[in-house]
Amino acid sequence: MTDAKLVARDLSVYYGSFQALASINLAIPSDAATAIIGHTNAGKSSFLRSLCRMNELWDGARTEGQVLLGGENIYGPGIDVTEVRRRVGLLARRPSPFPRSIYENVAYGPRLHGVKQRSTLDDIVKKSLKQVALWKEVKDRLQTSALMLSPGQKARLCIARALAVEPEVLLIDDPASSLDPISTAKIEDLILELKEDYTIVLATHDMQQAGRVSDYIAFLAEGSLVEFGSTSDIFARPKDRRTEDYITGRFN
Ligand SMILES: Nc1ncnc2c1ncn2[C@@H]1O[C@H](COP(=O)(O)OP(=O)(O)O)[C@@H](O)[C@H]1O
Ligand SMILES: [Mg+2]
Numbered sequence: 001m002t003d004a005k006l007v008a009r010d011l012s013v014y015y016g017s018f019q020a021l022a023s024i025n026l027a028i029p030s031d032a033a034t035a036i037i038g039h040t041n042a043g044k045s046s047f048l049r050s051l052c053r054m055n056e057l058w059d060g061a062r063t064e065g066q067v068l069l070g071g072e073n074i075y076g077p078g079i080d081v082t083e084v085r086r087r088v089g090l091l092a093r094r095p096s097p098f099p100r101s102i103y104e105n106v107a108y109g110p111r112l113h114g115v116k117q118r119s120t121l122d123d124i125v126k127k128s129l130k131q132v133a134l135w136k137e138v139k140d141r142l143q144t145s146a147l148m149l150s151p152g153q154k155a156r157l158c159i160a161r162a163l164a165v166e167p168e169v170l171l172i173d174d175p176a177s178s179l180d181p182i183s184t185a186k187i188e189d190l191i192l193e194l195k196e197d198y199t200i201v202l203a204t205h206d207m208q209q210a211g212r213v214s215d216y217i218a219f220l221a222e223g224s225l226v227e228f229g230s231t232s233d234i235f236a237r238p239k240d241r242r243t244e245d246y247i248t249g250r251f252n
Pocket of ligand 2 (some may be wrong): 042045046093173174203
């Protein structure tokens with residue numbers, strides 16, 4: 001295994017008195033795609049949000065334990081949360097662009113982080129849109145509203161928006177749940193490309209999707225980590241009965 005990019009240590013998440021994640025210990029490898037799989041309500045989204053300090057945006061949400069990013073606890077004292085969210089980008093389950101132009105959606109993050117020069121912003125917008133294979137489709141209408149794009153294009157735009165601030169990790173929450181098969185296939189192709197340069201964590205309820213794009217799989221059930229391994233090992237030799245049932249589709 002390559003080095004771990006993110007390490008969850010005894011990570012628990014509560015919503016009020018309800019415990020959604022129970023003391024997760026998991027090392028997520030660098031420059032690879034790790035799929036977080038499990039049934040609805042297993043805690044996949046909560047886990048992703050806890051890796052970029054987004055859970056705390058909910059009233060009553062509480063996180064315990066540690067998440068080490070490059071060795072540093074993102075829940076530790078003196079941490080710049082804005083910087084954590086730049087380094088660890090999240091693509092939410094139903095990604096929605098801002099009601100602004102295509103250009104402004106991508107330029108927003110870099111501006112927030114202090115990039116002012118127009119030519120630099122132009123370059124970032126172009127590069128980010130190229131990275132998600134959207135440049136050719138939109139280069140002649142960068143000033144039109146992002147809301148005019150198709151759902152699949154919106155999803156890729158939101159990935160471009162995340163890439164524009166040069167993150168190290170990209171968290172992608174269940175892209176298949178809100179997209180048609182063709183758009184989903186494009187996102188999967190993109191994940192295969194991006195995992196060369198970024199650490200990808202993909203939450204998905206779709207085992208086939210996990211098999212197609214991930215190098216590692218973590219299986220969650222009812223807020224606990226059941227098992228973690230390489231994708232080929234998990235498919236060929238699941239250690240836990242619950243994982244086996246899940247991948248053979250017994251409870252799907
Ligand atoms: N903002 C929230 N407030 C209260 N409960 C939540 C919230 N988000 C998630 N939960 C609960 O936490 C559990 C895990 O949810 P979630 O992380 O969304 O799982 P998954 O993404 O695997 O479907 C579920 O029981 C869900 O109802
Ligand atoms: Mg979810």
